[in-house]
Amino acid sequence: MEIRFLNENDDPIAVSNIYEQSWKYAYKGIIPQDFLDSIPPGRWVRHLGKEDMRHLVMLEDGRMIGTASVCKSRWEHYSDYGEIVSIYFLPDYIGKGYGRQLFRRCVDELQNLGYRRILLWVLEENARARAFYEKNGFHCANEYLEDTIGGKQVREVLYTAFPD
Template structure:
């Protein structure tokens, strides 16, 4: 398994495909099915090379199996925090330890950039993801924000990781 920063030779459609597959799998029964079914191929290509984001891929046997984007916190209330914006695995690789390795890599990278705390947001109804982050040292906070995805009101909960 290899985890590395994306570069110009990467296939952004395949990386976007990880998001698409993961959303359709992980958010089933959380986000309206009609919305999940309407996710277009290539939907996330445009965010992969945003200049303020870092994006890495997880590759196994030449296949893209996971991806994560991270940056300085996008939230003005947390200017000294790093943020994991997204972390997604193809469904058939979930629960096999790849996500933990990807998460550890991203935390190390944010720590190298000088962040001692890392935040991320999780849909409150995504119990599997919440347990994953807790198992990996993240602490669920009382901070939340409301979101509307596919016409459904959802709540996102902030998790914090202390790098030190």
């Protein structure tokens, strides 16, 4: 197992595919199915080009199985926080301990950048992810964002941590 930064030799479509498959698996029953079914290949390629973010990939036996993105908080009110923007896995690798390793690397990267406080946003209805974040030292900050995904109103919940 290897975790490293995304580089110019990596196939952005392969990374985007991790997002696409993970969304279809993790958000089933949360986001409208017709929206999930209509996610086009390569939808997240543009996200990978954002230079203000650091993109990580996790590989097992040379195959990309997970990806994550971190950056300085995108929220003015939390300008001294680092942010875990995303963490996604191919469905066959969810719930098998890989997430903890990639998540820990995200926290380490943000700490290496000098952040002592970290935040992330998670869909309120995503009980599995919320339990994962809580198990890994993050706490619900009782702050919410309203959004619309696939025509459905959703709420995102802010989670924060102050790792050692």
